[in-house]
Amino acid sequence: MFESRVYNFSAGPSMLPLDVMEQAASEMTNYRGCGMSVMEMSHRSSDFESILRAAEQDLRDLMHIPRNYSVLFLQGGGTLQFAMVPLNLFRKSFKADYVVTGTWAKKAAEEAAKFGDVRIAASSEKDGYRYIPDVTAEDFRKDADYIYVTGNNTVFGARWTAYPDTGEIPLVCDLSSGILSEEIDVNRFGLIWAGAQKNIGPAGLVIVIIRKDLLGFAPPETPTMLNYQIMADHASLYNTPPTYSIYIAGLTFRHLIDQGGIPAMEALNRKKADMLYRCIDDSSLFTAPVALRDRSLMSVVFKTSDPALDKRFIDQARERGLVNLAGHRIAGGMRASIYNAMPMEGVEALVRYIEEFDRNHSGGTNA
Numbered sequence: 385m386f387e388s389r390v391y392n393f394s395a396g397p398s399m400l401p402l403d404v405m406e407q408a409a410s411e412m413t414n415y416r417g418c419g420m421s422v423m424e425m426s427h428r429s430s431d432f433e434s435i436l437r438a439a440e441q442d443l444r445d446l447m448h449i450p451r452n453y454s455v456l457f458l459q460g461g462g463t464l465q466f467a468m469v470p471l472n473l474f475r476k477s478f479k480a481d482y483v484v485t486g487t488w489a490k491k492a493a494e495e496a497a498k499f500g501d502v503r504i505a506a507s508s509e510k511d512g513y514r515y516i517p518d519v520t521a522e523d524f525r526k527d528a529d530y531i532y533v534t535g536n537n538t539v540f541g542a543r544w545t546a547y548p549d550t551g552e553i554p555l556v557c558d559l560s561s562g563i564l565s566e567e568i569d570v571n572r573f574g575l576i577w578a579g580a581q582k583n584i585g586p587a588g589l590v591i592v593i594i595r596k597d598l599l600g601f602a603p604p605e606t607p608t609m610l611n612y613q614i615m616a617d618h619a620s621l622y623n624t625p626p627t628y629s630i631y632i633a634g635l636t637f638r639h640l641i642d643q644g645g646i647p648a649m650e651a652l653n654r655k656k657a658d659m660l661y662r663c664i665d666d667s668s669l670f671t672a673p674v675a676l677r678d679r680s681l682m683s684v685v686f687k688t689s690d691p692a693l694d695k696r697f698i699d700q701a702r703e704r705g706l707v708n709l710a711g712h713r714i715a716g717g718m719r720a721s722i723y724n725a726m727p728m729e730g731v732e733a734l735v736r737y738i739e740e741f742d743r744n745h746s747g748g749t750n751a
């Protein structure tokens with residue numbers, strides 16, 4: 385149907401940098417003279433060990449991850465972290481406070497409640513997750529083992545711009561759809577995790593950045609594969625890790641470094657998001673429901689007042705090679721996921737299409 389690549393606004397799995405995939409393609413059957421593919425390589429080989437170490441070092445450099453944090457390359461998708469976090473971080477009171485800013489946060493809280501006393505410290509659910517609630521240290525229980533937030537709401541499109549001060553209590557953040565998109569201070573967090581398929585590489589791989597003093601509290605009956613301490617002791621090589629996905633993630637990290645690192649990506653992401661929100665706000669047909677202050681740089685949610693018109697917008701977009709613009713099935717409307725790999729040209733093409741659609745369908749005439 386399409387002669388060339390499309391602008392893919394999918395929420396995840398989502399676009400990867402073309403350079404990364406072309407490099408992977410060129411090395412697919414013979415990785416740098418090894419005579420074999422990375423897929424065919426022992427995870428104990430020196431070639432793979434260098435791939436893994438380089439990926440970790442490049443991620444550390446990109447995010448300025450301090451030495452007192454472990455970086456783990458795990459599997460099981462993002463959702464397994466909903467269980468791993470409580471299994472490993474409940475250690476004294478077995479209490480945790482969650483801020484529910486979207487469906488992923490809600491699911492995380494429900495899963496954690498199987499393992500301990502979970503309290504919802506704040507939630508924007510009754511307002512359709514259109515904003516990030518104001519929370520302060522007083523909103524959290526003093527004896528909580530951790531506080532949990534979701535950095536970017538992939539489904540409804542609000543993001544934290546200033547994380548809450550939790551004092552001595554470790555702050556845990558699901559950064560699946562925000563990692564590497566803007567600068568954050570890792571020191572503020574006890575644990576950051578991210579599924580790879582939004583901004584890093586293939587689905588299934590998860591990256592966990594955990595402060596070392598939080599390792600070692602999982603109870604003895606914890607399944608080996610769900611114990612951060614064991615994964616850290618074996619430097620993500622306890623068993624066979626998702627080797628090819630780690631390789632692709634490593635190519636993405638290197639690509640980002642070559643592009644100027646996170647400051648350069650953040651500048652570009654702000655430009656892309658500003659341009660898109662401005663065009664939506666200036667239109668007569670489309671609205672973006674998320675509070676200005678909290679608007680996501682990655683997940684731009686918008687709609688018209690008429691679901692049938694939304695559908696027409698999405699269908700006609702597809703014909704132009706602007707694909708996967710339908711909102712999440714529970715949110716409806718439209719969502720443009722504009723991760724790092726979405727080029728400025730893709731956002732420009734979407735803006736032109738929104739302007740044209742707005743001209744043709746507003747003012748009562750039905751073109």
Ligand SMILES: *Cc1c(COP(=O)(O)O)cnc(C)c1O
Pocket residue numbers: 396460461462463464488534536537538558559560561579582587588
């Ligand atoms: C996609 C996503 C998840 C779930 O990831 P899976 O790999 O599908 O389990 C969790 N949290 C956030 C914020 C996400 O965007």
